[in-house]
Amino acid sequence: MAVDERTPVIIGVGQFTERIDDPDYRGMSAVELATAAARAALQDTDADAVQVAAAIDTVFGLRQFEISGPMPAVLGKSNNYPRSVMRRIGGDPARVVLEPVGGQSPQKLVTEAGNTIVAGEADVVMIMGSEAGSTAKYFADRDDKPDFTENIDGQLEDRGHQIFSYIDEYTVAHGLTGAPVQYGLLDNARRARLGHSVARYRREMAELFAPMSKVAAKNPFSSSPVERSVEEIETVTDENRMICDPYPRLLVARDTVNQGAAAIVTSVAAARRLGVPERNWVYLHGHSDVVEQPLLDRADLGAAPASAMAAHEALRVAGIDVDQVATFDLYSCFPFPVFVICDALGLAPDDPRGLTLTGGLPYFGGPGNSYSLHAIAETVARMRDTPGRFGFVGANGGIASKYSAGVYSAEPAPWRQSRSAELNAQVVALPTVPVTKRADGTGTIETYSVRHDWPVRTGIIVGRLDADGSRFMATSEDPDLVAVLAEADPLGAAVTVTSTENGNRALLR
Known part of the structure; x- marks a missing residue:
């Protein structure tokens, strides 16, 4: 199939993981981790890495935890994270962007990159993300702390952390200061709707996540490559302690990781100009980005209609149904976002296709806002190996607040627009529940x-x-x-x- 020269294609993906038990562990910074992933993505293009790096005109950087709110970066930080990375790999892009907080961001940015390429506003785009939580913990009580401070000149479009789009003074005053408690409310609300007992629901959560750990155990980029049984995940022990109900530790995203990921998106014309072989090209066939109502406004706290809409819309734009999807990677910080998409698409927890390619956030690792960039990297690699098949990536952000979905394939396809704006308007129009802030x-x-x-x-x-x-x-x-x-x-x-x-x-x- 012939496609327009402005059609976006992913030409390179890269991942990097540093484990604390690695013999050469050194506690890398967020910039160093992203640099390692960016270099891997350049090599993955099978073209001249120096030439590709020099051709990058736009960079989207994903926010790390250390710059995702008002708290200080204890070990120091770059004032321009994307340019710090680009200087290390020999690039000098005209435009760099730092994206707000949100786990949906990697998929949302692939779509945004595609739109800028189609519009002729960019030719070669890199998306990068990293998380250095392991480094922060490793040096927390040590006297030999490194200083990762960098001051880099150059343009930066900082979109702000926007953390207060998810939380406010009222919710913070009532303990919603971390993801486990936030999602605990959602999973328990879903349990209420289903009428399940505490024991039954915990068993179902463990049955949902145990197969993911098997994938993580075989993934060389996993932070915790250990296979876990259903019984091990559901049973509370000293090792598997309760964090926030209903979650013991093995049902919680593992954020103490050192991981980085990167992807390079170009126009077809640029891919040809750079000498990237067509066997490396992967197309985004479908996409959607939908925003949920504010947490306490939602009629049913155990549902996420915006997430369901995004999943269905990405498949509609791709022109396929769920039975034609060969691989899935569903954002799995906690069971709730996975259950939501399984419910929406009619997927069984033990679907033989699996629900993750990475191994899931509790086992592969949960590198903050950049996890789904790893999912995209895994999906791109799988699509290259199986031409004509489709891979689905579902990326969740906030308190099930935003959902971005993508459908990938090595099969050529024209760029298509979604109805995300229309769907967002439908979500805004959904019924809401009145909130009494001072309750007696x-x-x-x-x-x-x-x-x-x-x-x-x-x-x-x-x-x-x-x-x-x-x-x-x-x-x-x-x-x-x-x-x-x-x-x-x-x-x-x-x-x-x-x-x-x-x-x-x-x-x-």
Whole structure:
């Protein structure tokens, strides 16, 4: 099939992982990790790496945890992460961008790169990401801390971290300061809708994730290449301690990693000009980017309609149905985002095609905002090996707040636009639930989590007031209520809630 010369193609992908038990472990910086991945992507083009690096005119950089909020970078950072990497590989792009927080960003940026190429605004684009959480932990208590500070001159389009698009003063005051507790609310809300017991739902989560660990065990880029059984994942032990209900450690994304990934997207004309063989070209057949309602507005906290819409739309744009997909990589920070797409597409947890190519975030590694760039790299490699087949990548961001989906194939295809703007308008128009921020009176528990990661075991509650059905948040250190939350099944339990200057407090009624 002949395609237009402005058609985008992925010509190179690269990954890098540094494990703390590696004999040559040195605690690399985010810039160094991304540099290693970018060099691997250049080599992967099977063209002149120096020439390709020099031709890169646009770079999209993914944000690391250390620059994803107002907290300081303890070991120092570059003031221009993308240009720090490009200087190391011999590139001097006209434009570099630093993307906001969000795990959907890698797939969203592949689509954005494609649109800029089609519009003639770019020819050769690199997308890069890295996370140095292992380095930060390794040097935390050491006196020989490195200084990764770099000051690089040059243009930078910093889109801001935008972390407060996911959280605000109200949710932070009520304990939603980390992903495990945030997603714990969502998984427990889904359990409420299904009517499952605590034990049954934990078993289903373990059955969903155990096959992923088998993939991770064989992936040379995995941070924890260890196969785990269903029983090992669901059983709480000293090693597999509870983090936030309903998650023991082996159901939680592993963010203490040193990983980097990169992808190079060009026009067909640029790929030919650079001498990249056509066997390396992979096309984005379908794509979609949809934004969910704010967390507490959602009618059903156990559902994610925007994610489902994005998955269906990417397949529609590609012109295929789910049965034609050969590989999947579904964002798996916790079970909830995987369940959502399985529910939407009719996938069984034990689908013989598998639900990941990397091994999943708890086992392969969860390098912050850049995980799905690894998923894209794995998908591109698989599509090259199986021409004519399709690979699906689902990338989730925030508190199931944004979802970007992509369908890849080595089969040539024209660039197609999605209906993402229309779908986003549909999400905005969905029903919402009123929220009472200062709550006083009686109510029931709609969903919950328990923070076992705090010095005092604390219950986090989303409830409904009996008076008007409005939604509220509350926390509790009350031993009786926390015991019910952590050791029984509190869904629908009656509580009394009282507002204070520091947030709402709940007691068992």
